[in-house]
Amino acid sequence: MTNADVSQIINSNEIQSSINPAKAQPTRTRTNKKNPLQNKVLMAKLNPYSTVLRAQRAKETATGAKKTISKKQRRVFRNATRKELNKNYAKVHDSVEAARANYTRLMNETKL
Secondary structure (H helix, E strand, O other), X not given: OOHHHHXXXXXXXXXXXXXOOOOOOXXXXXXXXXXXXXXXXXXXXXXXXXXXXXXXXXXXXXXXXXXXXXXXXXXHHHHHHHHHXXXXXXXXXXXXXXXXXXXXHHHHHOOO
């Protein structure tokens, strides 16, 4: 059998009548992906609580409830927290040094 015979057999009326017709390809609509940070509806689909947060934010800005801190208050708070952190660091450092001294003392006592 040659290639011409195969093509004749495939294209014959008997074969073509029994083959399923070709199916039409579905048309695909291409759209740009929307940004949920800018699109409220899409954000509500992804995160339903976002509508509640948006309403709270709008209420805060309407009433002017945003708390403002002056530079002086910020500096005082920063210095107080820095002092507290330094105290805690000193405590940890002292306890580490004490543990190290205790370890070296025990190792010197139990020389093998």
